[in-house]
Amino acid sequence: MLANILVTTLVNAAAYAMLAVGFSLIFGVGRIINLAHTAYYMLAGFSIYTLVATAGCPAAPAVLLTIALITVIAVLCYKLLIDPMREHETTVLIITIALALVFQELMLKYFGGQFRSVPSLARGFFVILGVQVTRQHALTCMVLVLILGAVWLLLQKTRLGLAIRATAQDKEVANLMGMDVSRIAAITAAISAALAATAGALVAPLNILEPHMWLHPLTIILAIVVLGGLGSIKGSILGAVIIALSESLVIFLLPQGSFLKGAFSLLIMIIVLLIRPEGLFGVALEGER
């Protein structure tokens, strides 16, 4: 039981952290609440399904191809639909919802609404401390942690990362310092989508695949991001761990827990917000009015 809880928590936390970090990045740099973020995750799941189960492509190239494909789609959407609307905050919100709906409906049309499962990218299992851990779980977890580390390095150690952080902190000053703010925002959108696509590609074999699967993770990552502090990468990761842990505790320990998993995570978010209105690691955006 305990081991089950731990394994589920780890995998979910890694996947949620990937999604939440991407969401946080584009929010920080572009002040865009991208509600289509988890739709990219859903698209990646379907892309992996098509490539592996239908076309018989081996796992590694399928994952890479998926990530590339989703990133291109996301950047196109960003450049054509979101970027020109940036001044109208609420309009951006609606456009991203509508985009998510477009993706959902396209997938419904081509794949139908039935539940599907993707074959594991790695078969077999091994035993740690008397617990069966499938290779797929271990692989997902490891890759996700590695990528999160890579993103962390990118943000902290490279010039691009510095530019992204500077733009997130103050767009106008960053612009005055000679950074191409709109290009940085586009790059951030690409990174963010690539992270969502990676999460989708790796988590898809563990979950059931269907076109509505973006809505639940969306509410969860919104909770995580708010919990951790909007725009904070550290906060997103910690928030992901907290929410994933609470979710698996509710599912495993409460009767009818799966009905409550969303409600419980959101309750935690609200409690944290009441104590710390700007989230765990949030910067109070007081200068922005």
Next chain:
Amino acid sequence: MIRDMMGRIYRNFKGEILVLPGRTLALLVGLAIFIAPLLTRDIYILRIITLTSIFAVFAASWDLLSGFVGQLNLGHALFFGVAAYTSAMLNLYLKLPPLLTIPLGAIAAVAAGLAIGIPCLRLKGQYLSLATLAFPIILKGVVYIFKQYTGGELGVSGISRLAGSRLAECYIALLLGVSLCLLIWKITDSKLGLIFHAIREDEIAARASGINTTAYKLLAFCLSGLFAGIAGGFYAHYMRLAGPSMLDVMLSFQAIIWTIFGGIATVYGAVTGVVILFPLMEVMRAFPEIRMLFFAVTIVIVLRFMPEGVAPWFLDRVEKECPRCKERNAFTRRNCRVCRTLLIAGKEVSAGTEGQTGHPTD
């Protein structure tokens, strides 16, 4: 005496409505909707008209809180659902008539507004929006747990009807919809509306001017909850069902989509959005496969080219704002109908016209 009064009404009608193409069009569409039920008696059309008026109130109530006060509420379905469940359960278990259950449901929605408003007003901006998103989802979880009272996924069904016939229900809904939307419009046009605008534009400045922003934001939550609650209770009695779909994330998003599609922070925009999109989507039920796709694509394309919404875009085309006195004028006029200022700014500035300093602002 009577002739005098009629004359005044006619002059007001001519001077306030017929001079502006937007208002004339709204009046014509409104009249057409009022007459349509008498002409067809088709149950399907009656249903579309009834639901359109209910959702117009729902969207306008979202606009009041989110458009005017700027407290972007992503969980507006909470008010709708709370009122629908309250009305339905009061009606089913206590056998109260709809005339009592709908106001009681609306009061429950106001209570919900207070319950989420008081804790959430510590939050600012996007934090507030994302926190409000959570409440309907949490309540939905609660609904699923107390299955024996709420019916779980099936909802509370078998509640009493509003009126004897569908036609009567349709007219009740229309009258209620029109009067509530006008009431919301009046509120936003009053001093209260001015305070709401001030809070949205600059909360710190509003507070510095002696406005108790917290109290007013709470008032906005309650008012918005009240109107959304009336719509919710009405909807429950019309559908004779209160189900978990009324607490759905998609319902909250619908209110936002309708309002922003029509034009945010203008009550008429919210109503326009519903009047255009809701019947359109009902007609599209004939093509169930592409219905949602069509909906989403329409919204993306329309908002891509009219980011302010359909109604303001249209009004900008057919009406011009006088640069001096800010009165609106039909696009055909050369001079302002009130102060005679030349309207065609920039093209020809004749010597005699003063007050050409400011350009028309949008």
